[in-house]
Amino acid sequence: MDTCARTARLTFRDAEAADVDALVALVESAYRGESSRRGWTTEAGLLDGQRTDREGVLAVVEDERSRLVAVEADGELVGCCQLEHRGAQSYFGMFAVSPERQAEGVGRAVLAEAERRARAEWGAEEMLMTVIEQRADLLAWYERRGYRRTGARSPFPYGDERFGLPRRDDLAFVHLAKPLGRPL
Numbered sequence: 001m002d003t004c005a006r007t008a009r010l011t012f013r014d015a016e017a018a019d020v021d022a023l024v025a026l027v028e029s030a031y032r033g034e035s036s037r038r039g040w041t042t043e044a045g046l047l048d049g050q051r052t053d054r055e056g057v058l059a060v061v062e063d064e065r066s067r068l069v070a071v072e073a074d075g076e077l078v079g080c081c082q083l084e085h086r087g088a089q090s091y092f093g094m095f096a097v098s099p100e101r102q103a104e105g106v107g108r109a110v111l112a113e114a115e116r117r118a119r120a121e122w123g124a125e126e127m128l129m130t131v132i133e134q135r136a137d138l139l140a141w142y143e144r145r146g147y148r149r150t151g152a153r154s155p156f157p158y159g160d161e162r163f164g165l166p167r168r169d170d171l172a173f174v175h176l177a178k179p180l181g182r183p184l
Contacts, residue, residue, distance in 0.1 A: 009073050009074055010071055010072070010073055010078070010079075010106065010109055010110075011071070011072045011073075012069055012070070012071055012110075012113050012117075013069070013070055013072070014067050014068070014069065014070070015061050015067075015068040015069065015070040015080065016061065017058060017061055017062070019061070019068075019070055019077075020054055020057045020058050020061060021054065022077050023057050023068065023070065023077070023080055024052060024053065024054055024057050026077055026078075026079070026080060026096050026098060027051050027052050027057070027080070027094060027096045028050065028051055028052070029096075029098065029099060030042075030096040030097060030098065030099060030102075031043045031044075031047075031051045031096065032044060032047065032048070032049070032050065032051050032164070035099060037099075038099035038100065039097070039098075039099030039100075039102035039103075040102055040103065040137065041096075041097070041099075041102060041138065042099075043132065043135070043164070045167065046132065046134060046135075046166070046167055046168065046171065047163075047164035047165060047166055047167060047171075048164065048165040048167060049161055049164040049165035050161070050162065050163075050164060051163075051164060052094065052162075053162060056162065057094070060082050060094065063084075065084055065085045065086075066082060066083060066084045066085070067082070067083045067117065067121075068080060068081075068082050068094065069081050069082075069083065069110070069113070069114065069117070071097075071106070071109075071110050071113075073101070073106075077098075078097065078098045078101045078106055079095075079096060079097040079098065079101070079106050079107070079110045080094060080095070080096050080110075081093070081094060081095040081096075081110055081111075081114050082094035082095075083114055083117060083118055085122045085124070086124075086128070088123070088124060088125045088126065089124055089125070089126045089127070089128050089177075090118035090122055090124035090126070090127050090128070090180075091127075091128050091129065092111075092114055092118075092127050092128065092129045093129060093130070095107075095110065095111075097110065107141075108145070111145060114127070115127055115178070115180055118180060119180050119181070124180055125179065125180055125181065126177055126178065126179050126180055127147075127177065127178045127180055128175065128176070128177050129142070129147070129175075129176050129177075130154060130173035130174065130175055130176070131173065131174055131176060132156070132171055132172070132173060132174075133153070133171070133172045133173065133174045134168075134170070134171060139174065139176075142176055143176075145178070146178045146179075147176040147177065147178045148176065148177060148178070149174055149175070149176055150175045150176065150177050151175075152174070152175035153172050153173060153174055153175065154172065154173040154175070155172055155173075156171035156172055156173065158171075
């Protein structure tokens with residue numbers, strides 16, 4: 001089946017507390033462990049351990065300043081992303097696409113919907129995000145979609161196992177931003 005046909009059936013909705021376990025499993029499958037190696041977004045070479053947990057995902061679902069968008073194809077959870085309202089800016093995070101659905105256009109569709117929602121719902125004029133600096137392929141993917149490095153960096157939270165167990169000692173986050181323009 002071609003990419004357009006598969007992504008044409010995507011539906012987007014705000015996640016609910018009942019979705020939390022499935023969302024944790026999705027995020028973990030996209031970034032950590034053997035299952036993540038089926039896709040291209042894996043962090044398995046950089047980090048072991050968990051990417052997120054039930055408490056962290058539930059906190060996003062319940063935060064009035066955030067949305068955790070669940071993305072389904074034919075009733076199956078295939079992606080998600082977090083949007084956080086920060087005034088004229090919106091933060092984009094917890095982005096995951098099922099390894100079996102990567103490289104089909106799902107990620108592009110999720111990112112475009114996130115940008116649309118941030119503009120329409122909050123009047124955001126800029127989208128912000130952080131990406132592990134060593135993820136050159138992922139940084140390039142975002143840059144092809146109009147995101148630019150701001151020059152800011154943040155340290156990786158070494159010692160906090162909620163974010164994983166680093167396999168190297170030089171991890172850091174780079175900050176990216178994209179102007180969204182004024183909402184219509």
